[in-house]
Amino acid sequence: MFHRLIACSLAGLLANASFSHSPLLADNWPHWRGDGGNGVSLSAHPPTRWSDELNVKWKVAIPGRSSGSPVIWENQVFVVSAVPASGQEQTSTKSELHFKLLSFDRQTGKLLWEKTAVVAKPHEETHQTNGYASASPCTDGQHVYAHFGSRGLYCYTLSGELKWKRDDFQLMTIRSGFGEGSSPTLTGNKVLLPWDHEGQSYLYALDKTTGETIWQVKRDEPSCWSTPLVVEYQGKQQIVMNGQTAARCYDLETGKELWRCGGQTERPVASAVSQGDMVFVGSGYRGAFLGAFKLGGTGDINATPQVAWTLTRDTPDIASPLLSSGRLYFHKGKTGMLSCVEAASGKVHYESARIPGVDTTYASPMAAGGHVYLTGRNGTTTVIKDAVKLEVVAENSVGETVDATPAPVDNQLFIRGEKHLFCIEE
Numbered sequence: 001m002f003h004r005l006i007a008c009s010l011a012g013l014l015a016n017a018s019f020s021h022s023p024l025l026a027d028n029w030p031h032w033r034g035d036g037g038n039g040v041s042l043s044a045h046p047p048t049r050w051s052d053e054l055n056v057k058w059k060v061a062i063p064g065r066s067s068g069s070p071v072i073w074e075n076q077v078f079v080v081s082a083v084p085a086s087g088q089e090q091t092s093t094k095s096e097l098h099f100k101l102l103s104f105d106r107q108t109g110k111l112l113w114e115k116t117a118v119v120a121k122p123h124e125e126t127h128q129t130n131g132y133a134s135a136s137p138c139t140d141g142q143h144v145y146a147h148f149g150s151r152g153l154y155c156y157t158l159s160g161e162l163k164w165k166r167d168d169f170q171l172m173t174i175r176s177g178f179g180e181g182s183s184p185t186l187t188g189n190k191v192l193l194p195w196d197h198e199g200q201s202y203l204y205a206l207d208k209t210t211g212e213t214i215w216q217v218k219r220d221e222p223s224c225w226s227t228p229l230v231v232e233y234q235g236k237q238q239i240v241m242n243g244q245t246a247a248r249c250y251d252l253e254t255g256k257e258l259w260r261c262g263g264q265t266e267r268p269v270a271s272a273v274s275q276g277d278m279v280f281v282g283s284g285y286r287g288a289f290l291g292a293f294k295l296g297g298t299g300d301i302n303a304t305p306q307v308a309w310t311l312t313r314d315t316p317d318i319a320s321p322l323l324s325s326g327r328l329y330f331h332k333g334k335t336g337m338l339s340c341v342e343a344a345s346g347k348v349h350y351e352s353a354r355i356p357g358v359d360t361t362y363a364s365p366m367a368a369g370g371h372v373y374l375t376g377r378n379g380t381t382t383v384i385k386d387a388v389k390l391e392v393v394a395e396n397s398v399g400e401t402v403d404a405t406p407a408p409v410d411n412q413l414f415i416r417g418e419k420h421l422f423c424i425e426e
Helices: none
Strands: 056-061 071-073 076-084 097-105 111-120 143-147 153-157 162-166 185-187 190-195 201-207 213-219 229-233 236-241 247-251 257-261 273-275 278-283 289-294 307-311 322-324 327-331 338-342 348-353 366-368 371-375 380-385 392-397 407-409 412-416 420-425
Touching: 071 407, 076 143, 076 420, 097 143, 111 153, 111 162, 185 229, 229 273, 247 289, 257 289, 273 322, 322 366, 366 407
Parallel strands: none
Antiparallel strands: 056 420, 071 076, 076 097, 097 111, 143 153, 153 162, 185 190, 190 201, 201 213, 229 236, 236 247, 247 257, 273 278, 278 289, 289 307, 322 327, 327 338, 338 348, 366 371, 371 380, 380 392, 407 412, 412 420
16 A cells, blocks of 8 residues: 655666576666655556556466565566465454565566465554555665565565565554555665654664664654655765654764754655755645755744745645656645646646546556556556646456556566556557
8 A cells, every 4th residue: 555765776786697688678676766765767668558457468476465566687576475374364463474585587477486474473463455564665776675565674685585584673553554565775885764653663774684673763753654755965865754743854874853844734655756955845634735945954944045935735745756867756645636836936737637547546656658647546547648738548457456656677667466467558
């Protein structure tokens, strides 16, 4: 259900010859929102038309349940899932779940390997639309990281060997039993792990090779489902995080808070995006707020020139905004209604436009090949032009619920449905 952005470094090559590079596979999609965290592929040209049969290169059944998005490195597609023991219901805390990371061959859909990270009973309930494996995995081309929230973070090689695990964090207590969902972020030698809940919240920076804590910083935040965004300002990397109390920016090396700005709404889910020296953070539950913040501020930047512009209507809730070609695209709340504004100024190109075929949205918008892909929970992805004027290109459905954000790579699109993983290719 809750699936957020991330930024990562595309470093390293596959060491295992059995997963060798194919000249036909040029690109990767290492995080749920791609490299850079804005939800954009600058090189992919996936199909704009498909159905549950048309332009489906392959389709494989996935055991269990997850809304974590697929990530791709060379010829491997990685997904996570929480698989109940036989005869048990996944939505009950009495159920014992097998938390799994699976690797599929990108060209054939063949299962390459499947690893059970942990077997555990959830300590609290989750929302009926949210499972227990909602965080997306991520990879740097050497290892793949699977985060199962209170059940821990697990690091595997690309051939499926467990390198380390961290299962010693406090259990989360999530607002109203909505369930967990923030994804980790990879950058340089660090894995950034958000831990916002109804107890003491933290942001962790872990050594990606060992799992050891490099730093941790307390956050005076209740439950939040967004994912950290890494940006660069004047040669230094910083972390931007959403939050109910405030949007915040931290120094990557030390975890020191650099600035904050209030104005967000309750239980924020959407993750930040960035362009140049500006970041954009919003939320849309029991209120509406989207702010454009200039990097370089200090302390409380509310009502200062560091706030370039704000919107207080029709802002995104669960789906994160998309930033492509200088334009911000975002849904109104959880609906399919879409707005598009100029990122630099906040100028509205169109707002709250009804998108045919798309109703309730959990998946975030994604852009590739001059198009924007908008996916509803009903399994329909409506493709529009990536332009200042709304122009619908096609409506497509895989015939089952989709909560995960599709992943574009080269001429393919990978869609994680409720029951299947689809490879879309003309």
